[in-house]
Amino acid sequence: MEKQDTSALLAQIDQLKKLLKEKEDQLKQSQKLELVGQLAGGIAHDFNNILTSIMGFSDLARTYVKDDSIAKDYLSSIISKSDQAANLVQQLMAFSRQQKLNLRSSNINELINQSIDFIKKTIPENIQLRNNEIDDNLNIEADSNAFQQILTNVLFNSIYAIGSKNGFISLNCLKKNSIKKIDHDIVDKKYVCIEIKDNGIGMDKEILQKVFEPFFTTKPIGQGSGLGLSMVYGLMEQHNGFVEIRSEINNGTTIDLFFPISENEISHKDIMIGKPKNGKNNKILIVDDDLELLTILKAIFDSIDYNTVITNNAKDALRIIKQEKSNLSLVISDIVMPGMNGIKLIQNIQKMNSNIKCILMSGYPDKVFKEEGFELKKIPFLRKPFTIEKASDLIMRILL
Numbered sequence: 213m214e215k216q217d218t219s220a221l222l223a224q225i226d227q228l229k230k231l232l233k234e235k236e237d238q239l240k241q242s243q244k245l246e247l248v249g250q251l252a253g254g255i256a257h258d259f260n261n262i263l264t265s266i267m268g269f270s271d272l273a274r275t276y277v278k279d280d281s282i283a284k285d286y287l288s289s290i291i292s293k294s295d296q297a298a299n300l301v302q303q304l305m306a307f308s309r310q311q312k313l314n315l316r317s318s319n320i321n322e323l324i325n326q327s328i329d330f331i332k333k334t335i336p337e338n339i340q341l342r343n344n345e346i347d348d349n350l351n352i353e354a355d356s357n358a359f360q361q362i363l364t365n366v367l368f369n370s371i372y373a374i375g376s377k378n379g380f381i382s383l384n385c386l387k388k389n390s391i392k393k394i395d396h397d398i399v400d401k402k403y404v405c406i407e408i409k410d411n412g413i414g415m416d417k418e419i420l421q422k423v424f425e426p427f428f429t430t431k432p433i434g435q436g437s438g439l440g441l442s443m444v445y446g447l448m449e450q451h452n453g454f455v456e457i458r459s460e461i462n463n464g465t466t467i468d469l470f471f472p473i474s475e476n477e478i479s480h481k482d483i484m485i486g487k488p489k490n491g492k493n494n495k496i497l498i499v500d501d502d503l504e505l506l507t508i509l510k511a512i513f514d515s516i517d518y519n520t521v522i523t524n525n526a527k528d529a530l531r532i533i534k535q536e537k538s539n540l541s542l543v544i545s546d547i548v549m550p551g552m553n554g555i556k557l558i559q560n561i562q563k564m565n566s567n568i569k570c571i572l573m574s575g576y577p578d579k580v581f582k583e584e585g586f587e588l589k590k591i592p593f594l595r596k597p598f599t600i601e602k603a604s605d606l607i608m609r610i611l612l
Contacts, residue, residue, distance in 0.1 A: 263294050266290065271291060320351065321346060379410065498545075
């Protein structure tokens, strides 16, 4: 073999080794996400039940104090902090792809503008934000709340990287008909790429390899959970897209968000949640194996004029339904319960040809429901923890 051929062969071997190392790193990254996702899924149910009780008791207590009372402000703070804790659990679910998203066809420019409007006031004066809209009227399948989370986390990272110096963050929307990914895979699919570029401090190769790892952060203690970019990674996968990042020390960072282009028409179905709606003495049955939670849920719904019946198992629930069928308007059931679970309970209610409306609730990640072979979209769903406003809004829309 000639020397030139040997050199070419060695170069190919080095390239192959490099590709194998990249694939190995991707596998390790995926395994880390899966491991933390399993851990988060394991604690989600109990933790969300506890948060539901905390928010419920605080909400209920708030109705008994005067508007100008300091106690009312304290209770509102408790609810706010509980909501932050719930969001932390949702972030864990998000990057491990266990959070349920409501994907609907939406215009890419509208989604970006809505997200920018949301965070515009938090951008320091020393940073210039440039948003270049795409000319084409392109749609993507997106969950508007999750999309806002994605963009917010990326932009906040850029703001932190720029710091107090004069800087810029630019958003460019590009149409891509074929993608060559950083890992060298070629994707023959139409995408919208949101390119977010800043002139911040940048990152070295060592940090770049860890940016999507859960709980990894370069920020000081108390200034970041390390879940921001790992959540972005998971949410992009749930949108059937992907994220890539390029950066160099002192040369800024560029993050590319790739969303598949949608051919579906835009859906306009926004949910407006206001004050708790009067229950008009409708009789409802709540089923949950957590007795403490049942107690607070009964107190909450009784306080807004529902006639609330409770039980901690599906067997007793079916007995109550047979007795009260003509008087019962709604059944709200937890999903994961010993004996007969909430899914089977609802199926039994439907077999009875009853006109009773049903809602499922849970604090478990959606992966559990998929393993049961049940599609949540067929039944209205209330995710724990929830506020009294959110619950009453859903119930009244179902009962109308």
